[in-house]
Amino acid sequence: MVVVGSGITGAATAAALAERGARVVVLDKEDGPAREGSGRAQGSLRVQGRHPSEFPLAIEAMHLWTRAAADDPAHDAEFSTGGNLYFATDARERPMLLNLAD
Ligand SMILES: Cc1cc2nc3c(=O)[nH]c(=O)nc-3n(C[C@H](O)[C@H](O)[C@H](O)COP(=O)(O)OP(=O)(O)OC[C@H]3O[C@@H](n4cnc5c(N)ncnc54)[C@H](O)[C@@H]3O)c2cc1C
Incomplete structure (x- = not known):
């Protein structure tokens, strides 16, 4: 395949x-793996703040990443779960942050 x-x-x-x-x-059209979006991602996984319809997929993804990190044969995967920290730099963002905390 x-x-x-x-x-x-x-x-x-x-x-x-x-x-x-x-x-x-x-x-791949590039000369190495993950040279586009995947190579630029910050590595952040988020369940919080999603539309409820996305929860099952987001939770399943967390299980898959947890398993992938545990199965890493080279033991060089860095994976930790500890929630997300959101900062507001503008008072207008307060309602959005309060909504995430509900
Ligand atoms: C700056 C940045 C930060 C991000 N941070 C996060 C994050 O923290 N958490 C998160 O979940 N998501 C994040 N994302 C989004 C995430 O990176 C993408 O959703 C994800 O990487 C997409 O993966 P993909 O395999 O679908 O696409 P890609 O990683 O873009 O892979 C597509 C591959 O296909 C190849 N390709 C394309 N066309 C052809 C062709 N015609 N022939 C051969 N090969 C081809 C490309 O070269 C590329 O390697 C971020 C994105 C960016 C840009």
Whole structure:
């Protein structure tokens, strides 16, 4: 099987296929993996502050990341869960922060 794109979507898809026994090749237009969005991400995972319809997917994603970090054969994954800290720099952001704290 061929997966086009070596960002998190392509890498996770390829890993899931390989786990199920497929022989997978990942192709990318760049000269290394994750040179686009996935290589620029801050690495922040968030369940808080989502639309309720997104909660099941966000919670499932946290489980998957927890498992991926635990299964990391090189033991170089940095993964910690401790909530999110939001800062307001403007009083107009207060209602939004209070809403997140509910
Ligand atoms: C600055 C920044 C910070 C972010 N911070 C966070 C964060 O903290 N938390 C979070 O959850 N999300 C964050 N995101 C969003 C997150 O990075 C993306 O949602 C995610 O990386 C998308 O992954 P992807 O695999 O779908 O796409 P990409 O990572 O963009 O991967 C697509 C891949 O496909 C390749 N490709 C494209 N077209 C072709 C082609 N024609 N042929 C071959 N290969 C091709 C590209 O080169 C690329 O490697 C951030 C994004 C940015 C830009």
